[in-house]
Amino acid sequence: MKCCDNIDARMVDETSINLDPIQVGGRLTPEAMKAMIAWGDGYSVCDNCRKPFRLDYIQNPPLKDFHVDVAEWLGMAQARTIPGARRGFQQVAGTYVEKGDPVLIGALAHYTSYLSVELQKGIVREIPKTADNHITAEDTANRIEDVVREFGIAPKLLFIDHVDYQFGNMHDVKGIVKVAHQYDVPVLYNGVYTVGIMPVNGKDLGVDFIVGSGHKSMAAPAPSGILATTEERADEVFRTTQMEGDITGRKFGIKEVGILGCSLMGAPIVGLLASFPAVKARVEHFDEELANSKIVVEALRSIDGTKILSEYPRKHTLTRVDTTGSFDQVAQTHKKRGFFLSSALSKKGITGIIPGATKVWKINTYGMTRKQAEYVADAYLEIAETNGLTIN
Numbered sequence: 233m234k235c236c237d238n239i240d241a242r243m244v245d246e247t248s249i250n251l252d253p254i255q256v257g258g259r260l261t262p263e264a265m266k267a268m269i270a271w272g273d274g275y276s277v278c279d280n281c282r283k284p285f286r287l288d289y290i291q292n293p294p295l296k297d298f299h300v301d302v303a304e305w306l307g308m309a310q311a312r313t314i315p316g317a318r319r320g321f322q323q324v325a326g327t328y329v330e331k332g333d334p335v336l337i338g339a340l341a342h343y344t345s346y347l348s349v350e351l352q353k354g355i356v357r358e359i360p361k362t363a364d365n366h367i368t369a370e371d372t373a374n375r376i377e378d379v380v381r382e383f384g385i386a387p388k389l390l391f392i393d394h395v396d397y398q399f400g401n402m403h404d405v406k407g408i409v410k411v412a413h414q415y416d417v418p419v420l421y422n423g424v425y426t427v428g429i430m431p432v433n434g435k436d437l438g439v440d441f442i443v444g445s446g447h448k449s450m451a452a453p454a455p456s457g458i459l460a461t462t463e464e465r466a467d468e469v470f471r472t473t474q475m476e477g478d479i480t481g482r483k484f485g486i487k488e489v490g491i492l493g494c495s496l497m498g499a500p501i502v503g504l505l506a507s508f509p510a511v512k513a514r515v516e517h518f519d520e521e522l523a524n525s526k527i528v529v530e531a532l533r534s535i536d537g538t539k540i541l542s543e544y545p546r547k548h549t550l551t552r553v554d555t556t557g558s559f560d561q562v563a564q565t566h567k568k569r570g571f572f573l574s575s576a577l578s579k580k581g582i583t584g585i586i587p588g589a590t591k592v593w594k595i596n597t598y599g600m601t602r603k604q605a606e607y608v609a610d611a612y613l614e615i616a617e618t619n620g621l622t623i624n
């Protein structure tokens with residue numbers, strides 16, 4: 233195959249049911265698909281960029297209103313778009329962290345949080361997870377004290393995932409913020425698995441920054457995302473350039489330093505914008521998503537030897553499952569070895585499971601209809617029974 237053959241064909245199509253934990257919240261709405269075609273050219277949204285020359289002032293398409301609406305929706309003062317959550321981490325760490333500075337990160341956090349600190353030459357100290365895989369306010373308080381003892385200063389920043397990517401567990405953000413603020417430590421809320429999935433209000437939570445991922449959870453193309461902050465922090469994290477050329481004397485207006493001026497200029501931002509009404513509406517129905525998730529999780533639990541490793545009952549649709557005592561037993565003697573499971577699911581039109589994984593794996597049921605959830609639950613049960621496993 234040459235480099236660009238079949239570029240219009242994809243393995244995961246809209247007729248299959250996708251369980252991939254990182255993909256389900258980022259599937260586009262029809263509105264986003266249409267908008268992306270209309271605005272697909274490179275710098276398309278810059279057609280109508282007029283003074284002041286910055287993305288968040290553009291009125292056609294209505295990016296200015298979008299920025300205001302997103303901030304309000306998240307209970308924050310200001311918001312900007314970013315090319316992926318990781319760039320939000322980078323922007324915040326770039327504002328507060330200098331060489332040798334300590335930063336606290338919940339031990340279940342994504343690697344990109346760590347890298348954003350590394351880029352600043354900061355030093356990461358982790359808040360440990362409990363035996364049941366939670367990050368707690370108590371452990372946060374202890375670790376801040378440890379950092380103060382070790383560095384002589386409090387951490388410059390604290391990262392906490394509301395729902396972590398490893399277990400889909402929900403962590404006590406409010407409690408953690410309360411502790412952190414006693415030491416004046418600003419808190420970055422990682423909402424990659426919540427913003428666009430369930431209601432999030434930064435004011436209620438008390439956080440200083442909210443980072444969301446458009447392609448993970450806001451029905452938008454990659455790379456896209458949101459960084460929102462409070463009035464108090466906005467001037468710091470969204471500071472404008474003071475730079476000028478020493479020979480030319482050139483100045484650069486109101487461009488923001490942290491994002492190098494403007495962020496999303498074409499398809500990603502119109503995708504985010506076009507899906508926003510649907511995303512705002514869908515977060516209000518998260519209880520239905522949980523109910524669908526329950527159907528699948530209960531089916532898996534009923535297969536003898538299967539364990540749910542995530543907190544239970546589930547508070548999120550991303551769930552970690554251990555089938556070492558069930559499907560992996562089948563894999564030991566099956567002619568397809570561990571691939572029998574993904575292969576059987578694929579025959580039933582279910583994709584997104586890592587091929588060959590029969591020990592510990594994750595699914596995300598987000599976005600399924602009730603009928604699809606029942607279908608997936610039945611599919612697992614049928615595969616289990618066909619392969620001689622007991623259903624309890």
Ligand SMILES: Cc1ncc(COP(=O)(O)O)c(C=O)c1O
Binds near residue numbers: 254
């Ligand atoms: C918990 C968590 N945070 C951050 C990221 C990075 O998100 P993005 O791809 O939007 O930069 C991911 C991506 O998988 C993630 O799971």
